[in-house]
Structure formats: structure tokens, C-alpha cells
Amino acid sequence: MIGSMLIGWLIAFLAAAITNRGERMGCIGKILLGWAGAWIGQLLFGYWGPQMAGTAIVPSILGAMLLLALFWRRER
Template sequence: MSITAFIISAIIALAIGIVADKVSPFDMPGGWAGAMVAGFIGTWLGQVLFGAWGPIVAGYALIPALIGAVIVVIIVGVVARIFD
């Protein structure tokens, strides 16, 4: 993977994570870095659970990625509240 492809992937994962953080009832700890992690993990989780459908940008199926990222934000938010 080239550095340009990684940067584009990171930007898209960050955008997905930020949107997931905003629509989720819980807050993702870690600010922009936490949002990026939620975007990367959510993309993987969403495609595993729901497949790759809908608009695809730079290898990211956006709708399953967003759903997966919301699931990640909710799980992390619940765990963070328990240990807070």
C-alpha cells in the first residue's frame, strides 16, 4: 500500500468515525484518533456483518462501514461508561 493510498484510507476512516460518533447515542473516547480507529474497525466489522453494498469510495462500502462504526462507537461508549 502506498503512502497516498494509506492517507486516503485514513481520511475516509476518520470521516466515517466522526459521522458514527455524531449519530451514536454514546461518545467515542479519544477524539479524532478514536474516531479514526472506529472508522477502520467499523469498516471491517460492517463488511463482515453486512457485506459490501451501496456506494464504494476508495474500497470502503460506505453504508456497511457506517453501520459497523456506529456499532463500534456504541460498544466502546458503553464500556467507557462502565469503567468511568
């Protein structure tokens, strides 16, 4: 469970850093974004690239970036 939370946070942190969105999202929000991004990314893009704890990292980051681009505005 803790490994899954850490992977979710890492995915959301990287996606937020790449897209420059979601800066004010809390730790729990980032974990939830990482989980949802992993689910959507692996559903859309498959299971390729490096994996940690059974999660394909690259498709998961792409899924989280997609969610950030659709639902969060850039903060000034």
C-alpha cells in the same frame, strides 16, 4: 494511506454524530474506530451502497455505530 485515514475518520465522525457517542475521542481514535467499524461492518453486512477508496460506506458506518453502542458511554 492518507485516503484510508480520511475515510476512517469520516466513517467514525458520521457514526458518532448519529449515535451521539464518542465526542471526546481524539482524531487518531476516530480513525481507528472508522477502520475497525469498516472491517466489522463489511464483514457483517457485506459490500453494498456507495464506495470510496474500496470501502463500502453504509455498512462501515453501521459497523462503527455498533462499536460505539457497545463500548462507549454517552457523555453528559
